Amino acid sequence: MIGKNITHNLTFWVLLSILAGVIIGHFDSELALYPVLEKKFNYQFLGTDLSFGPSLSELFSGIFISLVKLFIHPIIFLTISLGIVNMGNLKKVGRVGGKALLYFEVVTTLALIIGLGVSHVLTPGEGVIRADIAGGDISKFTQKAASFSWMVFFKENFTIQVLAFSLCFGSFLNFVRGKARMISGMQQAEHWVFKGLKFVMYLAPLGALGGMAYTIGKFGIHSLLPLAKLMVSVYATMAIFIFVILALIMRSCGERITVFLNYIKEELLIVLGTSSSEAALPSLMKKLERMGCSKSVVGLVVPAGYSFNLDGTSIYLSMATLFLAQVYGIQLNWEQLLTIIGVLMVTSKGAAGVTGSGFVVLASTLTALQVIPLEGLALLLGVDRFMSEARAITNFIGNGVATIWLAKHEGEFHQPEA
Secondary structure (H helix, E strand, C coil): CHHHHHHHHHHHHHHHHHHHHHHHHCHHHHHHHCCCCCCCCCEEECCEEEEEEEEHHHHHHHHHHHHHHHHHHHHHHHHHHHHHHHHHHHHHHHHHHHHHHHHHHHHHHHHHHHHHHHHHCCCCCCCHHHHHHHCCEEEHHHHHHHHCHHHHHHHCCHHHHEEEEEHHHHHCCCCCCCCCHHHHHHHHHHHHHHHHHHHHHHHHHHHCCCHHHHHHHCCCHHHHHHHHHHHHHHHHHHHHHHHHHHHHHHCCCCCCHHHHHHHCHHHHHHHHHHHHHHHHHHHHHHHHHHHHHHHEEEHHHHHHHHCCHHHHHHHHHHHHHHHHHCCCCCCCCCHHHHHHHHHHHHHHHHCCCCCCCHHHHHHHHHHHHHHCHHHHHCCHHHHHHHHHHHHHHHHHHHHHHHHHHHHHHHCECCCCCC
């Protein structure tokens, strides 16, 4: 009976796929990187970037992530619009949105400070010999950084556009006389969207297998050694942030971080295997509602947090900046450290709206500082994929915690019936 239950558990298959991906990537990298397409496939559909690389493993992970992406925007639209109508009071909508943005700014700034603090103590960049690390081409990132603007950010970030339209549409529905019929149709659409997503999630093990096999197969375990101290520092800092800062936030509203992590373990494994928080975003929204958070709060906070509450990205950006300063032997004074925090408080908010986001934002930050050589980014290219899992998982957990905290403080959290 126990064996049967395990084999019917998606978490078991995702974990098994991650292990299989590591083994295949390490012992048979040719199979992991076997080309099945002539070139990388890219296609834009309703603001959603559908893409997968030419190799077999990239094809597996790319198809899964692209399929999930197709559901994200419809879910955001339906969840927010229906949530606002159910909330009824537009002043309450504004209050929740304002609190969410204030929470995002405070917590992400705290993440930046923690990242700088740990890097200052552990000094992961000291003793690193640049010649020992394989560099890479950073021209595409520096070009994007030079042309970055907030107008471009809002124009290209379809998620923000859907979020804004949903807020307006949900508010508009409150004033429509025959809204009951429209609401009923939207509720049916929401039901079928989530039902379709449920079937797509059965492909999660395939996505996790491909993502992990590609990462290990292309970069190899050996490529981590020169930057092992940085990786350990980043993962340790993320753990401190989750089990101290986020744990305290959860404790303040009567919840425990360990219980929440166990509740979303299936989604965490999907994020780990695919290095993408998008892959489990719709599933997180559904689970938060099932946990007790109101549909309106979930619909407002999770999509907004996807762009403005990137705790893991904030930690990584601050640590990477200080790491490069240490590699080049640059001593930063307190004024320069405060400048880093100030610049990243602004630039990190654009991380979800630009292709190659982490490096584009990092390039923008280094350009603004004009102290650390921009070519230092090439040192991080090979190891970035391995640290993207930590960023994605921390971002994912942070958005879940933010939703629970706001729901609790707004009286929009109701204990589910047993």
